[in-house]
Amino acid sequence: MPELHEDPIPRHPWLAQLGQAYPAQIQRFRYQDSEEVLHEGDIGDAIYFLEEGSLVVEQSVGDRGARHVLKILSNRDGGQHLIPFGEMSHLLGGRRSATIRSSGGSIVVRLDSTTFEPIYRDFPDLARTLNLKLVERLNDSNARLKELAMRLEPPVDRVFADSARILVHKGEVPDALWQCVAGTLLSVDHNGARRDINPDPDGFFDADCFFKGTPSPRTIEASPGSFLVRWDGRAPSEVFRFHPELALRLLRNEA
Numbered sequence: 124m125p126e127l128h129e130d131p132i133p134r135h136p137w138l139a140q141l142g143q144a145y146p147a148q149i150q151r152f153r154y155q156d157s158e159e160v161l162h163e164g165d166i167g168d169a170i171y172f173l174e175e176g177s178l179v180v181e182q183s184v185g186d187r188g189a190r191h192v193l194k195i196l197s198n199r200d201g202g203q204h205l206i207p208f209g210e211m212s213h214l215l216g217g218r219r220s221a222t223i224r225s226s227g228g229s230i231v232v233r234l235d236s237t238t239f240e241p242i243y244r245d246f247p248d249l250a251r252t253l254n255l256k257l258v259e260r261l262n263d264s265n266a267r268l269k270e271l272a273m274r275l276e277p278p279v280d281r282v283f284a285d286s287a288r289i290l291v292h293k294g295e296v297p298d299a300l301w302q303c304v305a306g307t308l309l310s311v312d313h314n315g316a317r318r319d320i321n322p323d324p325d326g327f328f329d330a331d332c333f334f335k336g337t338p339s340p341r342t343i344e345a346s347p348g349s350f351l352v353r354w355d356g357r358a359p360s361e362v363f364r365f366h367p368e369l370a371l372r373l374l375r376n377e378a
Contacts, residue, residue, distance in 0.1 A: 154225035176229025306349025
């Protein structure tokens, strides 16, 4: 359990004003190394400020107890900076989305949720400053979410074939890897005769030509109504990031 700091008044001048005005709602704690400050899943009933030291923000992954470190919060400037955390669940009325623990010794200020209404009434300048800090944190979180979405979203073009479409011609080196998500693929011979082909379980066909840069052995056409995904040839390794089993199949074919 954390220890109450022997001096209940925070160092930061804004928080010090609150500590003097609302001594029952402002608490200052000492945390030891690895000690939890917030626990993922708990209800958010306060906003916290890191006054001194470092905190690790981590989130559970899967159902086996694995944890992923999201970021590190650090304040080494003697409490002169306002570094809020835990505000998302408080403002949005939800549960904590991450566990936050001390990395080394740290000092944390807890601001009870019941304090916010009198703060807006009695300390409008401080309330404005807190709002700006919280907006900064929300913007930072949004930026991180956008970055994560870009990492999770494959760099592909999604194509709906409203008419028959040739995806690759025989003898050409493919400049893209096509994946048939839904629909029918046909092999077209030099006389124009067509026959169904069976792509692999993920909808890929002749993937080795794409990765090796060798000519396609056949002309492939997508039938009308097919839904296709086009992987750009400028970043072939991205395919394996989202479809690692494709790499295994190609290796087996080489064996």
